[in-house]
Amino acid sequence: MGKINVQSIKEKDLYQENTFKEYQFVSNEKELDQIFNIFLHNDFNQRRFNYLYGFGSQPKSVYKILSKRAGNQYEVLWYGYNGPLKFKWLSYISASTGGFIKLVESGASLEIIQQLRHQSMVGFYSLSEIYSANFEKMVLANVNDSQYSPESFIKMDKSYFYFVVDGDTYDEDLNGFLCKCGMGSECPDFLSEIIEFTNRRW
Numbered sequence: 088m089g090k091i092n093v094q095s096i097k098e099k100d101l102y103q104e105n106t107f108k109e110y111q112f113v114s115n116e117k118e119l120d121q122i123f124n125i126f127l128h129n130d131f132n133q134r135r136f137n138y139l140y141g142f143g144s145q146p147k148s149v150y151k152i153l154s155k156r157a158g159n160q161y162e163v164l165w166y167g168y169n170g171p172l173k174f175k176w177l178s179y180i181s182a183s184t185g186g187f188i189k190l191v192e193s194g195a196s197l198e199i200i201q202q203l204r205h206q207s208m209v210g211f212y213s214l215s216e217i218y219s220a221n222f223e224k225m226v227l228a229n230v231n232d233s234q235y236s237p238e239s240f241i242k243m244d245k246s247y248f249y250f251v252v253d254g255d256t257y258d259e260d261l262n263g264f265l266c267k268c269g270m271g272s273e274c275p276d277f278l279s280e281i282i283e284f285t286n287r288r289w
Contacts, residue, residue, distance in 0.1 A: 134216040
């Protein structure tokens with residue numbers, strides 16, 4: 088697969104134009120449960136495509152099991168080493184597998200998010216149908232380029248939403264996990280409601 092020309096995306100300046108709000112915050116377990124429940128109310132039938140991206144630090148066996156169980160609820164588009172290629176040799180001695188999953192039905196969301204965020208970073212991404220094919224291509228073409236993450240590509244859609252939680256980084260002073268959230272200028276109301284659960288920002 089050829090590498091996507093990321094520079095051409097930047098030149099269109101879609102990042103600021105389409106972004107309504109983007110911030111970082113700390114969220115405790117109770118708040119995370121509330122946020123994940125909003126994901127479960129995401130209407131997967133209203134021409135929106137939803138994805139999970141695991142940023143690594145998982146044993147390969149986790150994604151192998153998910154692939155075997157995949158069916159009507161989700162599809163594993165890719166899994167493997169997702170760091171710089173010069174460090175790929177480390178994947179043979181440490182848990183460093185990431186993955187890209189398309190969610191088809193909301194019922195699978197919570198279980199997989201909880202599983203992938205255990206001692207690792209995982210992101211939930213939602214965008215309109217017309218941008219989904221390009222989004223998938225861009226993510227898959229850049230899995231070994233640490234300069235770009237799925238957030239870099241989803242912002243072309245004015246209705247985009249993403250939420251990333253780092254299950255490996257717990258802030259004891261603030262009693263919560265480090266998170267970041269972003270939404271486009273036309274983000275659906277039910278997703279933008281997540282703002283009310285993210286008051287403790289830093």
